[in-house]
Amino acid sequence: MSEAVRISEIFGPTIQGEGPLIGRPTVFVRTAGCDYRCRWCDTLYAVLPEHRHEWVLMTPSDIVAQVNKLTGDQPILVSLSGGNPALQPLDSIITLGRCSGHSFALETQGSASQPWFANLDWLILSPKPPSSGMTTDWAALDACVKAAGARPRCALKIVIFDEVDYTYARTVASRYPELTAYLQVGNPAPLEVSGSALPEAADFGDLMGRLRWLAARTVEDRWFEVTVLPQLHVLAWGNRRGV
Amino acid sequence: MSEAVRISEIFGPTIQGEGPLIGRPTVFVRTAGCDYRCRWCDTLYAVLPEHRHEWVLMTPSDIVAQVNKLTGDQPILVSLSGGNPALQPLDSIITLGRCSGHSFALETQGSASQPWFANLDWLILSPKPPSSGMTTDWAALDACVKAAGARPRCALKIVIFDEVDYTYARTVASRYPELTAYLQVGNPAPLEVSGSALPEAADFGDLMGRLRWLAARTVEDRWFEVTVLPQLHVLAWGNRRGV
Numbered sequence: 001m002s003e004a005v006r007i008s009e010i011f012g013p014t015i016q017g018e019g020p021l022i023g024r025p026t027v028f029v030r031t032a033g034c035d036y037r038c039r040w041c042d043t044l045y046a047v048l049p050e051h052r053h054e055w056v057l058m059t060p061s062d063i064v065a066q067v068n069k070l071t072g073d074q075p076i077l078v079s080l081s082g083g084n085p086a087l088q089p090l091d092s093i094i095t096l097g098r099c100s101g102h103s104f105a106l107e108t109q110g111s112a113s114q115p116w117f118a119n120l121d122w123l124i125l126s127p128k129p130p131s132s133g134m135t136t137d138w139a140a141l142d143a144c145v146k147a148a149g150a151r152p153r154c155a156l157k158i159v160i161f162d163e164v165d166y167t168y169a170r171t172v173a174s175r176y177p178e179l180t181a182y183l184q185v186g187n188p189a190p191l192e193v194s195g196s197a198l199p200e201a202a203d204f205g206d207l208m209g210r211l212r213w214l215a216a217r218t219v220e221d222r223w224f225e226v227t228v229l230p231q232l233h234v235l236a237w238g239n240r241r242g243v
Numbered sequence: 244m245s246e247a248v249r250i251s252e253i254f255g256p257t258i259q260g261e262g263p264l265i266g267r268p269t270v271f272v273r274t275a276g277c278d279y280r281c282r283w284c285d286t287l288y289a290v291l292p293e294h295r296h297e298w299v300l301m302t303p304s305d306i307v308a309q310v311n312k313l314t315g316d317q318p319i320l321v322s323l324s325g326g327n328p329a330l331q332p333l334d335s336i337i338t339l340g341r342c343s344g345h346s347f348a349l350e351t352q353g354s355a356s357q358p359w360f361a362n363l364d365w366l367i368l369s370p371k372p373p374s375s376g377m378t379t380d381w382a383a384l385d386a387c388v389k390a391a392g393a394r395p396r397c398a399l400k401i402v403i404f405d406e407v408d409y410t411y412a413r414t415v416a417s418r419y420p421e422l423t424a425y426l427q428v429g430n431p432a433p434l435e436v437s438g439s440a441l442p443e444a445a446d447f448g449d450l451m452g453r454l455r456w457l458a459a460r461t462v463e464d465r466w467f468e469v470t471v472l473p474q475l476h477v478l479a480w481g482n483r484r485g486v
Contacts, residue, residue: 012462013462013465013467014458014462015458015462015471022265022266022470022472023265023425023470023471023472024470025458025461025462025466025467025469025471071465071467072465074465074467075467076467077467182266204447208478208479211475211479212479212480215257215258215268215479218268219256219257219258219268222256222314222315222317223268224256224268224314224317224318224319224320226268227265227266227267228258228266228268229265229266229475230475230478230479232454232472232473235451235473235478236451236454236455236458236473237455
């Protein structure tokens with residue numbers, strides 16, 4: 001029997017707004033529950049226990065059926081997100097989803113590893129910088145890289161708000177030189193709360209200023225192996241979901 | 244003796260704003276001269292003969308020395324652009340540049356192939372859609388893919404202004420199913436002319452509207468293997484060069 005998975009939302013197809021798969025059509029499967037409480041978390045509705053009544057337990061086959069319904073049974077990239085999706089039993093979703101031709105990317109802060117990471121197509125490790133208020137468990141992050149093994153493409157994605165975050169990103173990247181590193185411009189405006197209409201629009205000028213700063217900072221440092229990106233969905237849609 | 248190369252500009256390090264290498268620090272080597280005259284060309288200063296007096300003939304070793312000077316002798320991704328860089332003898336630049344640790348991406352419309360395409364790390368073929376006013380020579384494009392062979396990662400990047408361009412992109416992508424396709428939001432505002440200060444800022448709202456349309460269009464079509472991207476440098480810097 002496959003274990004049920006705690007789901008916050010399943011939506012799409014939309015365009016992935018972040019990281020190595022930026023611009024790719026995808027369906028998001030957002031699990032509920034998180035071991036972190038990042039200061040600037042933009043999906044608190046998938047994190048805080050007071051939103052528990054909005055979460056649903058779904059079987060892997062119901063989840064894959066929902067993805068198939070959204071895509072009209074066409075294969076797509078499925079983005080497993082959270083919350084922290086590594087806290088949920090997602091192996092059956094991956095196995096079942098492959099039968100429908102889907103591929104799978106998972107993004108996690110790297111605080112918990114799972115043997116089924118090895119079945120992913122992409123593992124995007126997003127350890128949280130000091131501005132989050134969280135502390136990195138390096139042994140846990142090491143274990144995630146190890147659990148991934150050879151199959152998934154494994155990348156680092158680090159949110160940068162300030163110079164301290166940038167220094168942290170350099171430390172992370174130098175610890176894992178075999179992983180491609182992506183720096184993501186931090187967005188200081190919380191985007192939406194569950195069920196609400198769109199909040200105030202993202203501050204375009206502020207976000208582009210942050211992108212310019214981050215690009216200039218990496219170039220000044222001659223850090224040329226990194227990739228610097230904004231959050232596309234915030235720029236284009238002003239929300240978490242896009243399209 | 245290596246042949247001299249006609250250069251419009253060498254600049255960077257900056258951030259690649261487009262296509263499969265979006266967000267990557269890079270130095271641009273922009274060659275001069277083009278066999279196309281796209282209606283919406285944003286680098287006419289590297290295309291039109293009346294700008295010939297701004298172009299310089301440089302030897303491959305001088306070009307690589309200039310790149311090394313810009314990067315402080317650190318290896319970087321070099322973006323070979325134009326004009327149409329496939330019209331120039333760039334093989335010695337690639338060979339020499341590798342000795343300094345650089346990697347090489349070339350972007351061309353695919354109207355002329357070269358045996359040295361096989362030495363690139365990335366070949367980005369950007370056949371021009373109907374809105375450009377140009378007509379695709381399919382045999383020439385086929386020859387480019389063939390010339391690339393096994394080494395470079397080969398991708399398609401197609402600029403989209405409207406539904407006709409979108410239909411063209413679908414045709415191109417289905418002709419080359421083995422290549423990853425990138426759709427790029429067209430920018431109707433010419434960005435700058437050589438030597439001038441920045442012109443009026445890009446129309447953010449318009450560009451984001453175009454991105455939303457293009458994303459929705461691909462999703463509606465269930466075209467899930469494509470990647471949809473804006474021009475990052477236009478959004479962040481409002482110019483061709485970035486940083």
